Amino acid sequence: MTSRSTARLTALLAASAALTLSTALPAAAHSGHGEQASAADGHSYQVDLDQLNDSGAHGTAMLTLDGHELNVKITATGLVPGQPHAQHLHGSTDGHDFHCPDASADKNHDGIITTAEGLPMYGDINISLTTKGDTSKKSGLDVARMPVADKDGKLSYERTLTVSQAVADHIKDLHVVQHGIDPNGNKKYDFGKGKSELDPKLPQEATAPASCGMLAGAAVGSMPVGGVETGGGSSQGVQNGVLLAGGAAAVLGAGALGLAMRRDRSAHGAPRS
Known part of the structure; x- marks a missing residue:
């Protein structure tokens, strides 16, 4: 009697484990697919532009990244009216920590x-935000392809770029x-x-x-390895896996997230001489 009860219990446990395994694995696979789909969705970052050199300029930039497409x-307002304004994405893609001077x-x-004085703090040109054509560093001073402020010193710009x-x-x-x-x-x-x-040739x-x-939440994408300041933080991806043990299935989420937020605010430029 006891032998038959034990056999029946063993069969029930085996069936339960098989059912758990059959439902857990597709769920885990679906979860992974969902994370990939989510990562492929566009991520937007707001940038509040603050004046330098007592220029009176200020504005807002919105960067939306979808894969390799960056919109x-x-x-901006308070710019020199009727004049072209070179604009760029400055900084580093190798972990160096740069920020507004x-x-x-x-x-x-x-x-x-000056630009040369500011470079040690805000880094070299990474992308030239031209209105058309090339967007590399070599177009950094191509004022003929930079946006022009209107008669009131206002500037509006939009472009979608393919980035590395x-x-x-x-x-x-x-x-x-x-x-x-x-x-x-x-x-x-x-x-x-x-x-x-x-x-x-230029003034x-x-x-x-x-x-x-700076981008909202800037410098949390990588571990700074140099530059003017060493701060910021790192964010290593969360890994998910499925572990099978003892004939039973268990979906196990294992991850580690290290994050240190650096909140450098751009200071106002020096007063006019």
């Missing part, structure tokens, strides 16, 4: 943070910089602040940064 929308970047204390895997992986490590200032208030670029160190006013903004 960039920028609206503060007044300490003005090394010669002339009241202007490195940019897609490190989008949070990049930030938006707009260039072009008007220290003497004559509503045009002139050589009152000298020649640009980037191109002596310093045309290339000096006017505004800068």
Whole structure:
């Protein structure tokens, strides 16, 4: 009697384990598919553009990444009216920590943070936000293909770009910089602040940064390995797996998430001289 009861119980447990396995594995497979689909969906990041060099410029940028497609929308005010404004995504895709510069970047204390003075803080050009054509670093000063502010100093820009895997992986490590200032208030670029160190044919006013903004939640995409500051954080992906043991099925979620948020805010530029 006891032998028959034990055999019956063993059969019931085996059937239960088989049923659990048959339902758990498809559920786990479906869960994995869902995560991949979710990762492929667009992710949007807001950027608040704050003035540099007491330019009076400010605005908002929205970056939406869907796979390798990056849509960039920028609206800004307080720019030099009727003038082209070079704009870029600056920063690093190899883990270096760059950010918007503060007044300490003005090394010669002339009241202007030039592009060269700002580069150690905000990093080199990664993408040139031109209106058409090439978007590489080499188009960084191609003002003929940069957006132009209207008569009231307002600028509106939108473009969808195809970006590299490195940019897609490190989008949070990049930030938006707009260039072009008007220290003497004559509503045009002139050589009152000298020649640009980037191109002596251009005034310093045309290339000096006017505004800068970090992506919301910036620098959480990778572990900084250098740059001006070493802060930020790392985020290693959560791994999911199915472990089978003792003839029974168990879906086991195992993951580790390390995150340290760096909230660098862009400081106002140095006052006009």
